[in-house]
Amino acid sequence: MKQEHIDQIMAAAKAVKAKKNVNHIYMVACGGSKALFDPAQYIFDRETDIPATVYSSNEFVHRAPKALGEDSVVITCSHSGNTPETVKATEVARAKGATTICFSHLTDSPLWNAAEYPIHYNWSDESDASDYNNAALYSLVFHILNELAPNEKYERAIKCVENVPELFKRNVEKFAASAKQFGEDYKREPMIYTMASGANYGVAYSFAICLLMEMQWIHSHAIHSGEYFHGPFECTDYDVPFIIIKGLDECRPLDERAHAFCQKYSKRITLIDAAQFDMTGVDEDLRGYFCPLVVGVVLRKYADEIADHRGHPLSVRRYMWRMEY
Amino acid sequence: MKQEHIDQIMAAAKAVKAKKNVNHIYMVACGGSKALFDPAQYIFDRETDIPATVYSSNEFVHRAPKALGEDSVVITCSHSGNTPETVKATEVARAKGATTICFSHLTDSPLWNAAEYPIHYNWSDESDASDYNNAALYSLVFHILNELAPNEKYERAIKCVENVPELFKRNVEKFAASAKQFGEDYKREPMIYTMASGANYGVAYSFAICLLMEMQWIHSHAIHSGEYFHGPFECTDYDVPFIIIKGLDECRPLDERAHAFCQKYSKRITLIDAAQFDMTGVDEDLRGYFCPLVVGVVLRKYADEIADHRGHPLSVRRYMWRMEY
Numbered sequence: 001m002k003q004e005h006i007d008q009i010m011a012a013a014k015a016v017k018a019k020k021n022v023n024h025i026y027m028v029a030c031g032g033s034k035a036l037f038d039p040a041q042y043i044f045d046r047e048t049d050i051p052a053t054v055y056s057s058n059e060f061v062h063r064a065p066k067a068l069g070e071d072s073v074v075i076t077c078s079h080s081g082n083t084p085e086t087v088k089a090t091e092v093a094r095a096k097g098a099t100t101i102c103f104s105h106l107t108d109s110p111l112w113n114a115a116e117y118p119i120h121y122n123w124s125d126e127s128d129a130s131d132y133n134n135a136a137l138y139s140l141v142f143h144i145l146n147e148l149a150p151n152e153k154y155e156r157a158i159k160c161v162e163n164v165p166e167l168f169k170r171n172v173e174k175f176a177a178s179a180k181q182f183g184e185d186y187k188r189e190p191m192i193y194t195m196a197s198g199a200n201y202g203v204a205y206s207f208a209i210c211l212l213m214e215m216q217w218i219h220s221h222a223i224h225s226g227e228y229f230h231g232p233f234e235c236t237d238y239d240v241p242f243i244i245i246k247g248l249d250e251c252r253p254l255d256e257r258a259h260a261f262c263q264k265y266s267k268r269i270t271l272i273d274a275a276q277f278d279m280t281g282v283d284e285d286l287r288g289y290f291c292p293l294v295v296g297v298v299l300r301k302y303a304d305e306i307a308d309h310r311g312h313p314l315s316v317r318r319y320m321w322r323m324e325y
Numbered sequence: 326m327k328q329e330h331i332d333q334i335m336a337a338a339k340a341v342k343a344k345k346n347v348n349h350i351y352m353v354a355c356g357g358s359k360a361l362f363d364p365a366q367y368i369f370d371r372e373t374d375i376p377a378t379v380y381s382s383n384e385f386v387h388r389a390p391k392a393l394g395e396d397s398v399v400i401t402c403s404h405s406g407n408t409p410e411t412v413k414a415t416e417v418a419r420a421k422g423a424t425t426i427c428f429s430h431l432t433d434s435p436l437w438n439a440a441e442y443p444i445h446y447n448w449s450d451e452s453d454a455s456d457y458n459n460a461a462l463y464s465l466v467f468h469i470l471n472e473l474a475p476n477e478k479y480e481r482a483i484k485c486v487e488n489v490p491e492l493f494k495r496n497v498e499k500f501a502a503s504a505k506q507f508g509e510d511y512k513r514e515p516m517i518y519t520m521a522s523g524a525n526y527g528v529a530y531s532f533a534i535c536l537l538m539e540m541q542w543i544h545s546h547a548i549h550s551g552e553y554f555h556g557p558f559e560c561t562d563y564d565v566p567f568i569i570i571k572g573l574d575e576c577r578p579l580d581e582r583a584h585a586f587c588q589k590y591s592k593r594i595t596l597i598d599a600a601q602f603d604m605t606g607v608d609e610d611l612r613g614y615f616c617p618l619v620v621g622v623v624l625r626k627y628a629d630e631i632a633d634h635r636g637h638p639l640s641v642r643r644y645m646w647r648m649e650y
Contacts, residue, residue, distance in 0.1 A: 046389070049391050051378070056522075058578075064575065191516060191544055213556050213559060218560075226382065227359070229650060231535045254387065318559060320559065
């Protein structure tokens, strides 16, 4: 990660510590950026008793949680830095005295200027992946935790972020053939469910609403592996396609149970079992937390392949960028 | 509401007050029962700075939030009182010293015995609807708020719960014809999206996963009205069906925006506009909060009608009640 970005992250983490009595960490964004925050919320839930919640930006603005105020920390993210709902959420939070931190690929964007502590991240094929939005977010999360309650585990986690580029490269290669097969096998499906729990639910959500719905116009829904048995499983049938993620965190038993049932009645399951990931470079006790990052890049290859087999590039839109809404 | 149930609710609310320093209110259940808690979370968010979070039971058990302890309140719900994940969640919470409150239709069930403060609710066509699970939950929420910070608004809200039966009756009648038309028009659809935000998101979720997926085997996904523009909207097309709920709470502008866009490109929209509800008996400033209860009973009629037109009773299951899982 670039020193400039580490400096921005550390300044933000120190500002959180300076609050002394943080009452709530709000993580606020839209769509894929919102989904990024899901594993961070999981980590905060397990590591600190400070409440952490993820909101879609416009819901946050209109809901206006009563606890939002000077003791709050609000972390926002928008790739372009132009998402109006997220800029507004940051402005509302800052006006209420909260410490505002934002992630954006574009500096000097409206979001960049709205937050007190803006953090830049890289985004291109040539970028160091430890500088991506999700890796930068992990660095911030562990820096915040380490400022609040110093712990060698958090220091190790910060170091592991530097190994993310190799982690991504190895696992994308490892799953290249499976991704290609997926593209061929599923190119004619009008609807594909995703399923996950724990730290990985956000990746399943992001794949459903951004990769499948937005970029492929394939209907989808991210089913929570625990909720599956309380409604959705009745839709399971031999020809209903599911992408099931089995994670490495404490919720893995939920994914295992859902997969065990689902494979009895659906012949169209694509399993991403994180137990098959090569997690070299991430300490054993941190693998559950880092797993969603790897699921994300692996699934991106699945999306690339299905797009290729369907002749529908991931960059095509019919509404976004083409009209006002 | 029966005095016996009011007594149970008041005992639970007083136990919450006795904690003095509540650090977190966890609301934990599965599927439809989990969805019940969604508007309660909305109300807590707006009325108190005590953090309130909703978890699916098994996620709660395995995630094991660090903040869960003696200062926590855990509210659970299971209709039968037999949902193993919810019983386990209640036991885990109680073992950690949290104040445990449960809602169940069956007394002396495992859930009933697991919680310190069990609350019974009625459930039958002849029942007083103010004794239903959602009305009883609202009574608890406003009793808790009133114990923590006495306010005439909360006292009025508690009184409004008594008007719920009339509220339900009037609005179900009002939407009877629309429900019938929906059943006829949508009986051949293999997939129907739902959409809502704010206090009503839980009802949209419940309708998607319980009524459509579980009880009709119709594919579905509850899209958040704010998130719609950040992915899902690209799936909108002339023949893609959406049930859109426009609520009465602070997030209504999100629903209005989603509806305005969606109706330009889909010819298959079913709008439930709560502005058309007859909300007599609920004070003006409380209508946003009570709205989800009405949406729930109105949508139930839509489900009854589609089930009738499809010859697929809502009571039919292929996995639930028929096997171990």
